[in-house]
Amino acid sequence: MVNNTLPRCELVVYNDWWWTGSCEYSDIVYGVDSWMEFKQPDMTSSNTNPFLQIYPATPIRRAFNTVPDNETYLGVSKELAKITGDRRFEDLWKFIEERKIDVYLQRIIDHSATLKGYRFHYLEQLAREGIPALLNTRTYPRVNGYEQVHESKPWATRTGRLEFYRPEPEFIEAGENLPVHREPSDSTFHDPCVIVAAPHPALRPRQPGDWGFDPEDRAQHPRQMRNIMLSVDELLQSRHYILDQGYDHIFHTPKFRHGSHTTPIDTDYMMVLFGPFGDMYRRDKRMPGTGELYVDMHPEDARVLEINDGDYIWIDGDPAYLPFRGWNDPEKADAYKVARLMARARYYPGTPRGVTRMWFNGYMATPGSVKGHETREDGIAKNPETNYQAMFRYGGHQSLTRTWLKPTHQTATLVYRRLFTHVLGQGFAADVHCVTGAPREAMAKFEKAEHGGIGGVGLWRPVELGLRPTTESEAMKRYLAGEFVNV
Amino acid sequence: MPKVYNWQIGREMEFPYEGVRPKRQFAMVMDTNKCIACQTCTVACKTTWTPGRGQEYMFWNNVETKPYGGYPLGWDVRILEKLGVRDMTGPVYEGKTIFEAAPDGEIALGYIPEDEDWAFPNVGEDECTGSMEQGALYTMPHMQWMFYLPRICNHCTYASCLGSCPRQSIYKRPEDGIVLLDQHRCRGYRECVKGCPFKKTHFNPITRVSEKCIGCYPAIENGRQTQCTITCIGKIRLQGFISKPDEAREDNPLDYLIFVSKVAKPLYPQFGLEGNVYYIPPIHVPPRYLTQMFGYGVEEAMETYRRATEDKKLLGALLLFGSTPEIIERYEVQNDTAIGYNKDGGELVRVPIREPIHVRAAYDEQYETHRTNIT
Ligand code: SF4
Ligand code: SF4
Numbered sequence: 069m070v071n072n073t074l075p076r077c078e079l080v081v082y083n084d085w086w087w088t089g090s091c092e093y094s095d096i097v098y099g100v101d102s103w104m105e106f107k108q109p110d111m112t113s114s115n116t117n118p119f120l121q122i123y124p125a126t127p128i129r130r131a132f133n134t135v136p137d138n139e140t141y142l143g144v145s146k147e148l149a150k151i152t153g154d155r156r157f158e159d160l161w162k163f164i165e166e167r168k169i170d171v172y173l174q175r176i177i178d179h180s181a182t183l184k185g186y187r188f189h190y191l192e193q194l195a196r197e198g199i200p201a202l203l204n205t206r207t208y209p210r211v212n213g214y215e216q217v218h219e220s221k222p223w224a225t226r227t228g229r230l231e232f233y234r235p236e237p238e239f240i241e242a243g244e245n246l247p248v249h250r251e252p253s254d255s256t257f258h259d260p261c262v263i264v265a266a267p268h269p270a271l272r273p274r275q276p277g278d279w280g281f282d283p284e285d286r287a288q289h290p291r292q293m294r295n296i297m298l299s300v301d302e303l304l305q306s307r308h309y310i311l312d313q314g315y316d317h318i319f320h321t322p323k324f325r326h327g328s329h330t331t332p333i334d335t336d337y338m339m340v341l342f343g344p345f346g347d348m349y350r351r352d353k354r355m356p357g358t359g360e361l362y363v364d365m366h367p368e369d370a371r372v373l374e375i376n377d378g379d380y381i382w383i384d385g386d387p388a389y390l391p392f393r394g395w396n397d398p399e400k401a402d403a404y405k406v407a408r409l410m411a412r413a414r415y416y417p418g419t420p421r422g423v424t425r426m427w428f429n430g431y432m433a434t435p436g437s438v439k440g441h442e443t444r445e446d447g448i449a450k451n452p453e454t455n456y457q458a459m460f461r462y463g464g465h466q467s468l469t470r471t472w473l474k475p476t477h478q479t480a481t482l483v484y485r486r487l488f489t490h491v492l493g494q495g496f497a498a499d500v501h502c503v504t505g506a507p508r509e510a511m512a513k514f515e516k517a518e519h520g521g522i523g524g525v526g527l528w529r530p531v532e533l534g535l536r537p538t539t540e541s542e543a544m545k546r547y548l549a550g551e552f553v554n555v
Numbered sequence: 556m557p558k559v560y561n562w563q564i565g566r567e568m569e570f571p572y573e574g575v576r577p578k579r580q581f582a583m584v585m586d587t588n589k590c591i592a593c594q595t596c597t598v599a600c601k602t603t604w605t606p607g608r609g610q611e612y613m614f615w616n617n618v619e620t621k622p623y624g625g626y627p628l629g630w631d632v633r634i635l636e637k638l639g640v641r642d643m644t645g646p647v648y649e650g651k652t653i654f655e656a657a658p659d660g661e662i663a664l665g666y667i668p669e670d671e672d673w674a675f676p677n678v679g680e681d682e683c684t685g686s687m688e689q690g691a692l693y694t695m696p697h698m699q700w701m702f703y704l705p706r707i708c709n710h711c712t713y714a715s716c717l718g719s720c721p722r723q724s725i726y727k728r729p730e731d732g733i734v735l736l737d738q739h740r741c742r743g744y745r746e747c748v749k750g751c752p753f754k755k756t757h758f759n760p761i762t763r764v765s766e767k768c769i770g771c772y773p774a775i776e777n778g779r780q781t782q783c784t785i786t787c788i789g790k791i792r793l794q795g796f797i798s799k800p801d802e803a804r805e806d807n808p809l810d811y812l813i814f815v816s817k818v819a820k821p822l823y824p825q826f827g828l829e830g831n832v833y834y835i836p837p838i839h840v841p842p843r844y845l846t847q848m849f850g851y852g853v854e855e856a857m858e859t860y861r862r863a864t865e866d867k868k869l870l871g872a873l874l875l876f877g878s879t880p881e882i883i884e885r886y887e888v889q890n891d892t893a894i895g896y897n898k899d900g901g902e903l904v905r906v907p908i909r910e911p912i913h914v915r916a917a918y919d920e921q922y923e924t925h926r927t928n929i930t
Contacts, residue, residue: 418682530628550843
């Protein structure tokens with residue numbers, strides 16, 4: 069994204085209330101109000117939450133000279149209207165111009181099956197007192213399929229029944245017209261992305277030959293259209309082609325409890341609690357901040373690689389693509405330095421052998437944070453120009469992951485029910501039928517970079533004290549077994 | 556040394572001061588089964604009380620993953636190791652408390668952590684005790700386990716920070732039993748840091764004197780529960796007052812949990828401090844480890860907790876956790892609703908014992924809309 073996509077964009081404009089990595093790469097950043105500073109109300113809800121979230125307007129002073137986020141849309145749209153002469157750009161946001169957000173929100177309520185009947189002003193008043201509003205779903209707690217099970221109501225499908233056969237041509241083409249297992253796109257020890265199913269007359273996916281590519285081509289795009297079918301035994305005998313190049317650990321990047329999306333977890337207090345390596349005083353000046361990201365490895369896997377608990381390690385993915393296409397171009401040496409992932413390793417018995425994990429929410433290194441880390445006396449990975457604070461010295465979790473765009477997420481024919489309505493839709497719908505693009509999986513190679521002890525000398529202190537999994541002192545062993553008491 | 560009665564160990568023990576219990580005693584119950592280690596309490600405490608210079612490393616409230624977590628590093632392993640293996644086979648603890656095990660000339664058995672031990676406040680986060688074999692199934696207690704232990708100062712009845720202070724800078728307020736440290740009297744000898752086995756006093760290197768959790772006393776004085784309690788996402792905490800052991804009241808939710816149903820247990824009672832923060836033990840963890848941590852009777856506590864639905868008073872008390880920012884002084888269960896009252900008998904909150912179930916009409920005639928379960 070950073071090295072191959074952004075350079076092709078003429079202009080990147082972004083709005084945010086916190087200086088994130090996205091801001092680092094933008095030409096223009098609009099500083100907008102945080103949720104705590106809203107001078108106009110807002111509301112949101114999510115598909116699994118029984119509550120409607122109302123953000124009341126607040127009298128709290130703004131911390132900075134920011135504007136509401138929707139005014140940035142209005143401002144840009146006005147200019148577009150001027151340039152194009154098409155007033156619709158501007159008209160779309162008329163309610164913002166007139167400060168009638170509440171009227172607009174009321175309209176959303178009036179046209180939503182689960183909200184109709186609510187008065188926005190009343191809900192806002194309740195929210196101000198901390199009283200939440202429930203969505204008026206059919207049942208509370210929500211029992212999905214209640215009407216279908218108890219009242220034989222139709223499902224929101226073509227036939228009204230639960231459909232286990234997908235007749236759309238795209239699904240037939242992909243071999244997903246019947247329920248089949250697809251091996252993960254990348255994070256598997258076996259042939260990635262293959263269909264695992266017994267032969268069946270209905271399963272006749274298009275093959276590489278039909279598309280005109282080599283069946284052995286497992287590059288990012290062909291891989292998702294190879295549609296090779298294997299039996300379970302064949303799958304288990306297959307090997308991911310990259311294992312033999314030393315990329316033999318699965319690397320997952322799930323979300324974590326201490327942050328989601330762009331919540332400001334790069335503050336000192338949040339970072340120090342984000343995992344086991346936090347130190348408010350940064351006694352180890354290599355640390356990017358008061359805390360840092362790490363990869364969880366099974367202790368035995370780490371030992372094989374001579375990696376100690378708490379060591380800094382290099383983490384590399386498929387060199388054909390990662391950390392970015394063209395990384396080995398000598399002219400890209402600086403970009404490669406920023407992008408190649410380095411983090412601490414943690415001995416984590418809770419993961420199976422061969423499977424590693426790094427949390428998704430870390431603030432990645434940018435050219436500015438690397439400059440800060442290498443030039444500031446205190447070594448903090450903070451961009452001297454923007455104050456962007458990275459949680460990595462180099463790279464980030466996305467140095468290893470890429471997006472897998474599944475063909476059956478992109479059809480023009482699938483039928484579904486439109487959000488908040490009873491209307492059937494077909495084809496693309498944001499959040500319902502579209503590519504998810506969440507980069508979460510990779511195969512990785514690990515290599516020790518530096519010792520875990522302060523300044524790269526010796527072991528990380530908790531290991532030295534005998535308090536760590538698999539390197540416990542006698543006292544720690546006794547403690548784990550509860551043997552400081554007789555019972 | 557005078558003798559005082561410590562109900563948690565079922566006997567009299569030595570303590571440097573006469574045993575005068577305060578008029579009321581600040582207390583808290585935490586249900587470890589519900590804590591998710593989000594650290595909201597930690598940050599709420601941090602931003603409220605310790606954002607200043609010299610306080611950077613302090614977490615008066617901290618949450619650690621057990622068994623590998625500890626703030627400061629290995630605090631309980633170290634003091635247990637010093638105290639040695641002890642017998643916990645009956646309600647009366649016959650082993651030595653830290654006062655009774657004190658070296659000659661000292662008040663309590665203790666140690667001062669190294670400065671570096673206060674680093675890594677979330678070390679051990681989410682780490683369990685070993686690997687699961689491929690295809691293994693969990694049985695109770697879990698073969699591999701971990702749980703979260705949130706900690707504040709225990710505002711101990713027999714506070715060893717207080718007992719250890721040579722200048723008597725630490726005192727227990729008679730009105731609510733909160734243990735405070737007078738920073739004007741303190742000379743920074745760090746005897747309290749050494750003496751507190753829970754390591755809940757902290758030396759401030761800028762002011763050169765010590766400080767500690769103040770039990771959010773300005774809130775308590777106004778009938779409100781502490782910051783760590785009212786911000787708790789998991790609603791795992793109930794803060795209020797505990798009665799004297801011989802005056803337990805069934806209608807005080809804390810008393811009910813601690814003295815009547817006995818589901819809530821003190822932290823390391825064998826140390827002999829009679830702390831006033833109580834824990835409902837995690838039901839999936841091996842009992843021996845829990846006995847080491849919460850003392851005699853954990854298995855009974857776990858069994859009672861598992862059967863909480865059979866005891867409406869117990870269930871009612873548990874449901875009041877996180878239900879109101881005010882201190883609940885009295886409660887009752889009426890018609891399947893737990894009701895909490897304040898000091899003056901005013902009603903604070905009603906919590907249904909069972910989550911109400913709504914089934915709305917498929918078509919809402921009044922608002923002319925269908926109600927479905929999928930947004
Ligand atoms: S927990 Fe420690 S600091 Fe708190 S009252 Fe007890 S001995 Fe003192
Ligand atoms: S806020 Fe509550 S649930 Fe979260 S860590 Fe603290 S005690 Fe646990």
